[in-house]
Structures are given as C-alpha cells and as structure tokens.
Amino acid sequence: MNPNQLKQLFDDVRRRKLSPDEAVEKLRHLPFEDLGFANVDHHRALRAGMPEVIFGPGKTPEQVTEIFVRLAQGENNVLATRVSPEQARAVRRRLRKAEFHEAAHALTLTQETTVYGKGNIAVVSAGTSDIPVAEEAVVTAQIMGNDVQHVYDVGVAGIHRLLARRDLLARARVIVVCAGMEGALPSVVGGLVGVPVIAVPTSVGYGASYNGIAALLGMLNSCASNVTVVNIDNGFGAGYVASLINRLP
Amino acid sequence: MNPNQLKQLFDDVRRRKLSPDEAVEKLRHLPFEDLGFANVDHHRALRAGMPEVIFGPGKTPEQVTEIFVRLAQGENNVLATRVSPEQARAVRRRLRKAEFHEAAHALTLTQETTVYGKGNIAVVSAGTSDIPVAEEAVVTAQIMGNDVQHVYDVGVAGIHRLLARRDLLARARVIVVCAGMEGALPSVVGGLVGVPVIAVPTSVGYGASYNGIAALLGMLNSCASNVTVVNIDNGFGAGYVASLINRLP
C-alpha cells in the first residue's frame, strides 16, 4: 500500500464510501509492511553514500556482470568483493569504468565522489600475507567516501616498525587492524591510540592457527578496551563499520 | 495506537477535522507495530491452549512465586520448568492448586483441561538417568492438552526391551525420544515408525560424552529421515513442538 493508496482510503472515508469502522477493518488487514516502506525510505536516507555491494563467490562471471550492470544504473557507487580476475574481466567488458583492485580482489564503480568521512581511517596489517584483507577494507572505505591511509607489515615481533608509524595512527579517527597468526597487533595498536579499533582476524598462518581461530580468539580477548572484532578475513565489514563511524556527525 | 484510536482518525477525516493528506501523514509517522497488534491478536488465537511458561533457573523463590501468581490470574495453564524444590514450595504456599512434578523439576497449574491433541504423544527414554528430561517433555505435553504415554529405560544395548514396546510406539502420532551417551535411540525408533520423531540429547554420560555433545551429534546425523533435534536437555522444547504437531487439524 503506497501513500497514494492510503490517501485513497481516507478519501473514501471522507466521501463516505467507507465508514470509519470499515476503514479500520480494511487497514487492519493490510500488510503493514507497506506502510513500512515509508520507514525504508527514511532508512534509505541514512544509507546515503552507501555502496551497492555484491559478494562474488559462487556466482558465474555472467551473474556478477548482470547484477553489477543493473546496480550501476542507480546513482550509488558499486562494490563487488572477493571477485576473481575472470569475474572482473567479464564486468569490465561491459563497464569500462569499473576498476579492478587486484590485491583486494575487489571491483568498484565510482559514480559519486562525496567525502562522507569526517577524518582519516587508518588500515594496518601485521604481515604482507594479510594485505589482501587489509586492501579489501581500504577499497571499501574509499568507495564509501573516506580518506584512507594504510600501514602494512608492522607485526608485533618487530615492534619498532609499528612505533615508527605512530604519528599516522595518532591522526586517525578510527583504525582497522588486520592480523593472522597470533592476532596480537590490535591490542598493541589499541594501547597506542584513544579511538575505536576494529580488529580483523585473517586466515593467515598454519598448524594451530586453524585458519584464523587463534587470531580471532586473541582479538576477542584483547586487553585493550577499544577493540571490537569482525569475522575472519572480513575486510569488507571492517571497512564498512569504520566508514559508519567516520561519517558520524 | 489501538483500534479505537485508529477509528478516531477515520472519524476525524470523515468530520473533516483532518484532510486525507494530513491523515496519511499522521498514520505514516505512527509506529506501525501498533497496527501490528491486530496480528498479535490473530497470533494469539493460534496460541489457544498454550501455557504461560516460566524458566526457573536464576530466579529467587520469591521471583518465581510473583511471576507464577500473576500469570495464574489469566485463564491459561501455567508451567514453570527447571524449578527447585524451594521454588516449588514457595509457589505452593501461595497457590495450593499448583502441582510439583518432582522428577520433571516442573511446577504446573491446570486451569484449562481441553484436549487439543488429535492423538497420542509417546515419550521414550534410553536410560533411567534420562527420565528427568523425558518427564519435562511429558509434563509439557500434558499441560498443553495431550494424551501422553511414556516408555522408559529402553536403550539400544538391550534392543529387545524397545521392540517389546513397539505397539505403543506404533500408536503414537508423534514421538519424543530422550537419550544421552551415544544418543542412538532416536535412529532406532525412527526406523520403527512412520511419524515425526523429536530427539532430545541429554547431558547424561561422562568423559567423551561432553555433557551431551556426543548425543547431539549422533542425533543430528541420524540415518533415520524422520528425526529432528532440539537442544541438549530441552525436554520442554520437545514436548512443546510435539504438542504443536499433535494439535494440527
């Protein structure tokens, strides 16, 4: 039931085609979610600057292309994550402006360049193997209208490398930290700054790392109070939440 | 917004105190869930014969008593599960008609005796240690208006004991099977009948039973296709779903 239909209902009451009781009854049996779409609109307002997002795995290059092209017809930016080179090539054959971020395994289409972020987002990774996850966070935050800086390969076993970049960390409004193996980096970073830190465990490691469990548990038990955690390898989620935080007025 | 208020809105439109546009706007900004209560009423109709339920653990005897007495003021039956003898005594001091089922650790107040069930529910347990969970299912199904029969201590290591009760199983419309340790009984029962079997893993066992994990996994992997599973020791849930199934028209 869209507003027009709703107005019709009131018109009918006014014109006495319907008694108030009949109108109540009629309204009562309407799917209330139609009214709810108003709320969705309101909600959509909140979503200004949010990209349309496609999750690549399990889709054929054709399917990714079809969805990507359809979403590109709106005015939002478009982001496809965990995209294979084949999927990327297929989309770019149709949409030359789409950009493939190889390290991030991400494909973006930038149609809106408003800067929504109020400050910088820093994305930190412990090792070079964590970079794909970190880059996914970077690309996500950028497509959502943020200034992003990255600090890579500053794992805790060489703490001076991290300390050397402390100024960059100190300037960030929110920080994403990606780490595999023991997942200790978010605690150290969290202790150096006074802003929210979003920790991303990565599946980097072998043996008792159990594809990221060790890092995940480490981060959940961080002794730094400003750390929250997202799913293993979920660079997108970290970049997304960091963007939401950074755009808070 | 209750129906009366809603009717007032339409009256106002009819009386031209409000234009249709104003009414639409007003309605639009109402919390739609108020309309939703109509659905709740409808839903409540489905809930006829459903008991009011209290979960005992973590509440003082006084708290259990207070909630129990308040719920008893409605017309529904009342069921309190995982009730300690102390909690039961406290309630019964106020409500003499409340009945304590010691084996089931359950307290009931029967205010309605309609039989909602279309057939029998059979509750089966593997060992004597599983009886408390089984009795919780029995009491739940009874307070929800079902004829319930139980078959206890028919574990799979003495298969003849189970086979000797096959007629009782064959007469049931739905069967609840409680078992700890290896949790194999639901598969065997499931193979003997053609009706739904609800499996309840119990925390009975020691060592590698891991408080019911072994039984839970066994039941989830049942080779009998008519078996579904509820949480460990969740006799209440099994009795509840069995009642829903048994009352299907």
Add this chain to the structure above:
Amino acid sequence: MNPNQLKQLFDDVRRRKLSPDEAVEKLRHLPFEDLGFANVDHHRALRAGMPEVIFGPGKTPEQVTEIFVRLAQGENNVLATRVSPEQARAVRRRLRKAEFHEAAHALTLTQETTVYGKGNIAVVSAGTSDIPVAEEAVVTAQIMGNDVQHVYDVGVAGIHRLLARRDLLARARVIVVCAGMEGALPSVVGGLVGVPVIAVPTSVGYGASYNGIAALLGMLNSCASNVTVVNIDNGFGAGYVASLINRLP
C-alpha cells in the same frame, strides 16, 4: 518364513503331523524376523506415498542410473538427491520422464500424484546462497505429495522483507527455514507463527561460520519454542519431516 509357511505350520498341527510342543519348538528356533516381515508390511502401509530415495555422492553416473531405473519399476515416486549434472544426464538418457531440478541438485520421477499433505508447507530461505538447500526441501516435499510455497531471500538484516510475507507464513501448516551464517531466521519465523518450524542450518558463510556450525548452534539455541533442527545442509530431511507432519490426519 512367510505367511504361507506359517499357515503350513498350523496346518501340520491341525493335521497332527506336529504336536503343539513340537510346533512351539520349531517356531521358537525360527528367525523371528521372518515374522517381522509382517510388521514391515504394516510399516510399509505407513510408508504410502513415501518416495524411493537415492543419495548421489560417491556413486558413478552408471550406478545412479542402475539404481534409479530399478526403483522406477515400482509404483512409488523416485527421488535422487545431491545429483551432479552428469549423473542426471545419465539417468535421463534411460528415463526421459525423470526431471532434473538444477537448483536443488535433485532428480525426480513422478509416478504417483496423490496429494498427501493436509495443508501448505512453506519453505523459507535467508539468502540467495541458501536456495539450493531450500530447493532440496521443496522438491522433497513436492514429490511426497504436498503443496509447497517458498519465500526466499528474507534474511533477518532486512526484517521488512520477511514481515511483508507474513500472510504466506500464517497460512502454512508447517514451515522449513534454511539459513547459513548466524542462522537467526528460524527464531524470527518461529516467533511469527504458531506451527512447527524445522530449521536447516546451511554451510553458507566463511570464517567463523565454520561451514554451518554457527548456524547450527544458533538454531539449537533458538529462543522460539517451536523450532527443531536437522543436520547442516539437510534440505531433504527437513522436507521429509515436514511432509510427515503435513500428512498427519
């Protein structure tokens, strides 16, 4: 020992070829399971409308074909689950009437079209990736003689999509809900209806979803009391139990 042989035994007693004691002794040493076949027959009555079922994985296309064709010689419907396109092609080369359900990875042969279900079965899925499991439930329920309706892509993070389909849910006699990731959908659906809900965790997700463990645990701990659970990705089992429930007289 079939009934004829058994009758012969009694005839021999009647004709005094055997004394009652001799007959008792003879009967005693017979494998009792031969008598048991009577029970199987009785059991088989319960199984009217049950399909013959083949589990595809680990079988060559030739093996699937051979079994499928043999089962097709009976009068029952035939259902093969988790069938690869190759297996499906091999069967259909021999049995043109066999139908391949690509999304469900299922192959069916419909030889009987009796409607056994007393009402509708609703099959709900959280995301598009859960559809193969949901479709397996749909195909299973259909081949077992049920009217099935499906509601897809109504995950809990966009609750209005689910609420918009509440009427369809309200009309169902039993509901199957398939969800991966956090597996929250069955709880929400369970709270909206008063009928049994069968939850199917799917292996959809990554990282800490652990191939369906997160969803499985979530469903076992559902705060909705009308939810029971089957194994991860077990759409067949859910459709099967839903059919048993729906055919209860």
Add this chain to the structure above:
Amino acid sequence: MNPNQLKQLFDDVRRRKLSPDEAVEKLRHLPFEDLGFANVDHHRALRAGMPEVIFGPGKTPEQVTEIFVRLAQGENNVLATRVSPEQARAVRRRLRKAEFHEAAHALTLTQETTVYGKGNIAVVSAGTSDIPVAEEAVVTAQIMGNDVQHVYDVGVAGIHRLLARRDLLARARVIVVCAGMEGALPSVVGGLVGVPVIAVPTSVGYGASYNGIAALLGMLNSCASNVTVVNIDNGFGAGYVASLINRLP
C-alpha cells in the same frame, strides 16, 4: 630521562662540556622510552573523561577498597566492574559517595559530569537474563559521559516488541546489543539502523549454547554489515567502545 635532563644535555653541549659526538653517544644509550613518556602525556590528553577502571574478580574486598580509594584521589571518575556486594560494601564504608549498581555488578564514583557524548547510546538486550551484561554497558557509558537509553527484553522470537521501539533505535548514534542463546538480535537491529552496532554475546543459555559460543559465532557471522563484536559478557568493553565512538567530534 625527563625533559629537564634532556635540556641539561643540550646545555652541556652548548657549554661545550660535551662534544656533539659524545652527546649523540649518550643519547643513543639512553632508554628511549623516557622520551616516550611525553607521548604518554599526549595520549593522556586523548584519555580525558576516561574513567579509572578496576576489575573486581580475584581481589579481596580490602584490595578493591584500597585501589578504589587511591584512584578516587585523582579527578577522574572511577568504575569497578564485576564487583560483589561484599566488595561494594567495603568500598562504600570508606567512600560514601561511591554508588553500587546492583544489576550491573558495578561500583562507580562520579567526580566529573562533563557530557562527552555527541548523541545517544542505545543499549538493547534480548532477554531479561541478559540485563546484567547490558547494565554493565549502560553504567560504563554513563560514567564516560554519555546519554544512554535502554531497550530490554526485545528478543527476536517476538519481533513486534523490537519493532515497537524502532524510534528509540533510530535516534541513537551508536547501539550496543546484548544477547545470549542464538545471538540473533544484533543482526535484526543492525538491519533497522544505519549506525554502528556493537554486539555483546552473553553466556545466557544452556546445552549447546556453550556459555556464549553459539551467540558469539552468530554475531561474528552477522549478515548485517554494521555489526562488530566484543568478548562474551563484555558489557564493559561494549560500553567503552560505544563511548569512544559517541565522543568522536
């Protein structure tokens, strides 16, 4: 080496008591962390409005009292979490102004009442058993200078209860959601709003809830992209991060 000492070094060079080479050498062998204390000061600036925090478990009432009283001598607010009634009584015997929050198991001393938060923080709980964790988040956020609103007992199995409070959620700048059992509430809340949601799994539940693992995994796998997660029962951490987010300029 404090700034005075450092200045002395330069003075010595200026006065030619030390050659530049000697000074470099001397500086080189100083523990660089002394310079680092300047950073700590800078860092401390960031910490304005941060409470001093005591973790109660494993400490005697005397130890808690001693630490609490000492911290109270600064100008910051003081917060003790997971405090037993005995510990609280012991502290309050010495510091009458300390306030015990029974439901939150927290003890606070308010010495500074600056409002640091830019907007509202909403704290949501699924069931009544989750309230202690939720209250810990509330108390933490309040002592850190935030306006906090709470919405309790709005679990997903009765979705209308949550929807009825949607306006309150829509007004929040950041939301904390506490849930045990299947931990589904953060996904639903996350889908209703466009702000960061911090999910706190609680150890509420039994059987396969495994003291919060089910809820934890559910939240990590949330299909809502604006959800991050803290440790099981870590209401403090959630309130702390929510405060950091809410105070971002």
Add this chain to the structure above:
Amino acid sequence: MNPNQLKQLFDDVRRRKLSPDEAVEKLRHLPFEDLGFANVDHHRALRAGMPEVIFGPGKTPEQVTEIFVRLAQGENNVLATRVSPEQARAVRRRLRKAEFHEAAHALTLTQETTVYGKGNIAVVSAGTSDIPVAEEAVVTAQIMGNDVQHVYDVGVAGIHRLLARRDLLARARVIVVCAGMEGALPSVVGGLVGVPVIAVPTSVGYGASYNGIAALLGMLNSCASNVTVVNIDNGFGAGYVASLINRLP
C-alpha cells in the same frame, strides 16, 4: 507371549478352536519379541559369570542399597562402581559381606568364585593419579573371575621403570593401560607385547589436557596396532572387555 501361551495357541488350532488362518493372523499381530525371550535365555548363557552392575553417581545411599540388596538375591556377583564412602557404608550396613574397594571407589559382593579367565590380565597405570581408574579395572576383572596383576607408576618419562616390568607384561593374555596427560603409555606397552591392549584415557592433568581429551586423542592415534580405546576414566569398561577377551575359549 511366553512359551505356555504359544503352546496354547497351537493347542487351540489342534482342537480346532482356531483355524490355521486365524492362528497365523493372531501370531502375526503378537509382539514378536516375546518369542525373542528364547534368544535372551540363550544370550543369558553367554552371560554366565557376568556380574550385576550398579552405577553409583546420582543415586542416594538408600537407592544404591535397595538395588544392591535386590541384585544380591540372585546368584551372580554384584559390582557397584563410582560409589561414595557414604553409599558404601549404607550398603554394608545391610550386607556385611559387601566389600568396599576404597581406591577403586567400588563395592563388590562375591557370591561366585569360578575362575573364568584363561590367563592373566595385566593392569598398568602411568602415574599414581591414574590408580583409581586402574583399580576400577582391577576390581571389575577380579569380580568377573580373572587373575589380575597390576603395574603402577610406570609412565613413559621414566621408561626404565616400565622396561623393568616387561616380564609381567609378557605373561599377560590381555593388558589394560590407564594414562592421563599425554596418554602415551599404551603405545609403548603395545609395542612390547603381542596381545590386545585396552587403553583407558584418564582425566588426570591440567590446562591443555582438557580432562582427558589429550590422552584420548593420543590413544586413538596410537602407532601400535594392537591398541583399542574406551571412554575417559572408564576403568570398568576396560576391565569388562579384558574379561570377555580373557575368557574366550
């Protein structure tokens, strides 16, 4: 249906009170397991020398006493495992001849002293903390009519202690090995002998021993091919199976 009833059936046929067809029909609907009791008798023959067994935990001293006394009225030996001193005292007040084995937490009544075992059973334990489990195996094997020898405190970190007892091991017909912590002893013992070794993981240890998981996994992965495993702390089961093996003719 006992044999007498069955004979009556044949008598009725002989006397033409029943036609053969009627008899077949009647027999057909009888619970076949009644015939099955003949098999039970046969099975019971196999059970000669098997003790009646009571599992102590979860029973009141009165319940243990009642069951123990009733079982004592048969001719079999009686064994109660995991019996507390209180339970033992209660039984012995009624049955002076019952013997309490304090280390084994077991209570026995010896009414039959036949030696069923064909050879020796050796029971080996790694540490002194494993002795209660080992003693349970010893008592079980003794009450089942076996010569039992024990070798305690011969853990693998002092391999010479084990090697010094190799002769005793070499004389055994079957060996039970109890070990906690890393559970390595069964592999070493298994490599020294050519007879079956039954490994019992114990819950002895701390930290990453996880109450016997480490030992259990170690034993399941034994590189000695003659090792089988029972549940954690299941000394009874090991003694029982060892007895079955030792009595094989």
Add this chain to the structure above:
Amino acid sequence: MNPNQLKQLFDDVRRRKLSPDEAVEKLRHLPFEDLGFANVDHHRALRAGMPEVIFGPGKTPEQVTEIFVRLAQGENNVLATRVSPEQARAVRRRLRKAEFHEAAHALTLTQETTVYGKGNIAVVSAGTSDIPVAEEAVVTAQIMGNDVQHVYDVGVAGIHRLLARRDLLARARVIVVCAGMEGALPSVVGGLVGVPVIAVPTSVGYGASYNGIAALLGMLNSCASNVTVVNIDNGFGAGYVASLINRLP
C-alpha cells in the same frame, strides 16, 4: 653385540683373557639394546602369522613396489593398505601373485595359509558407504589367518535387517562393527552378543558428522560394555586387534 660376540666375551673369561670384573665392566658399557635383540626374537615368536604391513599414502608407486617386493622375500604374508589402483598396478607388474582388493583399497600377498584364528570374526557395516573400511578389516583379518564373515548394510534405522542376521553374530568369537553418521550400530550389536566388539567410526556422513567425530564420540559413549574403539576409518587396526583376540589360545 650379537650372541656370537657375547659368547666370545664368556670365552675370554673362561680363557682368563678377561677377569670377571673386567667382563662386568665391559658388559656394563655395552649398549644394552643388543641384548635386547634376544627379546625381539622372543617377541618375534609372538608375531608368527603377523603380516608385514605397508601404509600406502604418500608413497610413489615405485616406493610401494620396492618395499613390497623386499618384504615379499621373507616368509610372511604382506599387506599394503590404502593403496591406489596405480600403486597396485605397479606392484603387480613385479609380483603377479599379489592380489588387489579394490573395495578395501588393499593389496595382499599370501605366502602362508595357516589358520591362526580359533573361531570366526564377524565384520559388520552400517551402510554401503562404510564398506571400504569394513573390507579393510576383512582383508586384514584374512591375511592374518582368520575365517571372516561379513554382514553389510544393517544400519540401526532398519533394525530388522540386523536382527535377521543375529545367528551369524552369535557364532562369532569377536566382532568388528563399522559405522559412520551417528555410529550407533556397535551399541546395538554389543547388546546382542557376549563377545568383544571392536567399533570403527567411519568418516561417512556430512555436515555435523564432522568426518567421523559424531560416530567416534557415539562409540566411545556406547552404553554396551563390550565395545572398544579404534581411530576413524581404521579398518586395518580393527582387523588386526580382532585377529589377536581370535588367536588367543
């Protein structure tokens, strides 16, 4: 030090080339394991009829062939387990008499045909997918000189199939039971017989079977006291231990 060298030592003493003290000293510093070889010989006596065993995985066809041919030069039977068709072909090109057991993935060379077993070994499997593991047990027991009978596809969900083969089970001296999924079969078989049952969990199943964990835990928690367990899919180990038991004099 071989026996000849040892005799030389005594000769030297006799011939007074060495004093007894010198001889003691010399002996003392000898690696005692040389004496130990005597024990190995003794041990080897116990190993009469034991096959030489090769574990196939991780070896090239050439490596398997080389080892197999070398072992074939002794007088023992030779058994290679988990052998691929390629490995088998390579061996058989060199040793025509080697026999490949396709279902068991095993390759055997029979050079000795003594029957060491005193009775029958029964090998039981729950489903057809468990047959490869069961066949590995069969082949192992046969090559070790046993009469073996198998009973396949008698899972607990169709209990009459198992009961129909009860006579065969009753005649066995030891029984191997292979089952995946819920792993319930050993408990039922264990309850039907009075001999040792060796349970082999198989990795058959999907979802929450976790490659055999469900079956393994089920078997460890068997309520039948005559069940011991080996590693997942370890048909060889079960056949080996069954052979040791069956050859006990």
Add this chain to the structure above:
Amino acid sequence: MNPNQLKQLFDDVRRRKLSPDEAVEKLRHLPFEDLGFANVDHHRALRAGMPEVIFGPGKTPEQVTEIFVRLAQGENNVLATRVSPEQARAVRRRLRKAEFHEAAHALTLTQETTVYGKGNIAVVSAGTSDIPVAEEAVVTAQIMGNDVQHVYDVGVAGIHRLLARRDLLARARVIVVCAGMEGALPSVVGGLVGVPVIAVPTSVGYGASYNGIAALLGMLNSCASNVTVVNIDNGFGAGYVASLINRLP
C-alpha cells in the same frame, strides 16, 4: 641383576660351573633393565642440582608432609608446587626451614645453594593476575640455582611499560613470559631479544579466553621465531626448562 650377580655369572664361567653357551643363554633371558640401572646413575649425574618435586593437588596435608619430609632427607632441594596454605602449614609444622611462597603457591626447602645458572633468567608477566604463574616460574628457577629477575604488569596494550624495561630483558640469557587473555606478550618480547623465550599461557581471562586456549593458540602461532610454549599455567615447567637452558655450559 645387579653388578654383583653379574660378576657371579662371570665367576661361574671362569670356574667352569657354566659353559659360555649356558652363560649367554642365561644372560639372554635376564631382564636387561637391570643393567640399565647403571644408565640411571649416569642420568642422575645429569640431574645434579635438580630439585625433588611434589605436585600438591589431590594430596592431603598429611600426604604432602610425609613425602616432603622423606625427600628432605636427601641432599637435594625440595619443591612442592600448587600447595594450599593448609598443606604448607602442615609441612612447616614438621620442617621449620621449609619456606612458603604465597603468591607462587609453592613450598621450598633449600639444602643446596650452588649457582648452576650461567646468566640471568627474566620472568615477565602481562598482567597482575598472571603473577601466580610467573612466581611459580621464579621460585622453580631459584631453587634450581639461578639468578632470576622479574618484570610484571607489562601487557601489550601499554607497550611503553615493556619498552621501559628493555635493558633488563636484554641482559637475560633466557626469558619466561606469562600471559593470559590474547597471549600476545611473548611475540613482542621475542622480537626485542635474541635469546630463547619460553611462553606460558595462563588461564587468566573470561568468555572466549576459554581458560587459556586463546593465549595458548596465540603463543603457538607467534610470529617471533624464538618462542616455544608449555602447557597452560605451567609456570613450573617454564622455570624448569629455563634452568636447563641457563645451566648449559
């Protein structure tokens, strides 16, 4: 067979009471481990300075006292770990010189004060709650003759506290690091030094720390290559190995 008996054997050969062949045969059947005792002596030499060790849990105060007093009669130092105050009091009533280390839950008797360690051992702890485990390592290393220094409360979330103590770390020959929660400290310490680091996960934490699993996994996956790990809370083991390393010549 002790050396005297062995000499007797050679005497008999010399005196021709035994032929060399008979002597070889006799020697062959002797338990070789008697000769092995010589090795034990040799081994004991290695054990110079090793304390006698008692593990307190599960022993009565009387048992601890009895063992402690008996061991005190040798010349070695004596160490009892995980000792309760009651156990300590009981021992000290008999042995006034025994010293109770309250924080370490350890009881020591120093009878030998040789310094075996070649350098310093540093014991580091992340939080104050980790101190009992750290102190157990300290006491163990001291009683084994080492100079020990400790650095407590230098967790990674306040990295400057650790860096401020870098000199002390740089002077150590081997370092023990105790940490609970995320267990990140060993990686950071490992990166700062070039000597072996022994990591001790502690059970400090709550929720997803799982009594030390998070810390254990973190340490096993340390990105610092000089880290090895002992069991959770195993301060004794860490102190013991550190001592072995520190005494290497």
Add this chain to the structure above:
Amino acid sequence: MNPNQLKQLFDDVRRRKLSPDEAVEKLRHLPFEDLGFANVDHHRALRAGMPEVIFGPGKTPEQVTEIFVRLAQGENNVLATRVSPEQARAVRRRLRKAEFHEAAHALTLTQETTVYGKGNIAVVSAGTSDIPVAEEAVVTAQIMGNDVQHVYDVGVAGIHRLLARRDLLARARVIVVCAGMEGALPSVVGGLVGVPVIAVPTSVGYGASYNGIAALLGMLNSCASNVTVVNIDNGFGAGYVASLINRLP
C-alpha cells in the same frame, strides 16, 4: 633520524643555531624510533649468524627468486622454507650456489660457515612420514652454524629402536623431537636426557589425529618437565630455537 642527523642537532645547539629548549622540543617531536635504530644495531649484534629467512608458500617462483637474490647480496646465509621444486629451480637458475634440500622442502645459500653452536643438536623423528619436518629443523640448525645429528624412525611402539640410539641422545646439548599421531616421543626422549627438548607436533596421521592436534595436545601435556612445544609442522622454529640455545655462551 640517523646518527648524522642527530649529531647535526647537537652541532646546531653548539653553534647556537638552536637553543637547548628548542632542541628539546625538536627532539621531543621526532619519531623516537629513529633513535631506536641504535637499539636495532645492538640487536643486530645478537643476530650475528642468523640467516635471512623466506617463507615460500603463496609466493610465485619469480617473487621467491627476487627476494632470495636480494637477501643474498648481504653477507648472511639465506634460508627459504616450504619451497616447491618450481620455486627452487627458479632461484637456482639465478644463483647456482643455492642448494635445494628436497626432503626438507628448503633452499639454502651458505655464505658464512662459522660454527656458532657450542655442542651437538640432535633431531629425532618418530616415523618416516615425519622426516620432512625433521629435515627442516636439521637444515635450519645447520645454516645457523650447528653440528646436527639425526635419529629417524624411532617411534615409541618400538622402544628398543630409540634405546639403541641413547648414546647419541646423551651427547646432545639440545634435542628436537618431531612426531605426529599420538606425539608421545618427546616424553620418552625427555625422560632419557637432562637437556632441553623441543617438541614439534607434525600433521602426520589420519582420523582423530586432526592434522596434528592429537600430537600437539600430547606434547603440551608431556609428563617430562624438560619439554617445550612449537606449532604443528614448525620444524624451522624448532631448529631456530635449538640454535639459539646451542649458541648460548
């Protein structure tokens, strides 16, 4: 800020271009880690004889080659671990002197042959399948300047094989023990020697070995006090720590 720049600062003060206060301020805002490089130099001294290390997995042959060649330009030895034959070939095409250790999957370049180790390192493996991990430890220890001896295929099920090599073990200054399956070997070795033992669990095994978990847990729970543990399959780490221990002065 390198030393030259630092000296410039002091020069400026001396030349009165800067006042001491200005210099303090300037120094204060410098990234202190630049001073820290002095510490790194010091640290580097400790690192004498440490190889440059490359971790092969996830890198293309070209990337490995590029890094290897660059590191080879220094004076240190170079070690690449987990290198595929393709990666090795690519490197060796550029650097003929690089040596591929096939069993160890390692590639080394020896540019420095100083013996840093003070004694022998023994590397022990339980089975032949553990050899790749053991060889990684051997190659690592050799490239770091140690004399290494290995003892392979001495698993605990044939204990005489290990005892026969006891002399070699007794001569080692530190021992690395690699074992999969039940991981029992380190405990036995640890009991035979008085030096540090570094245990390496390997992923060798199947079923309940869970890719090394069984071995890992076994080793963490070792009853030998001189055992520490590294990650599953981490032969490099074990060889590295053994080298650090062995070079202690």
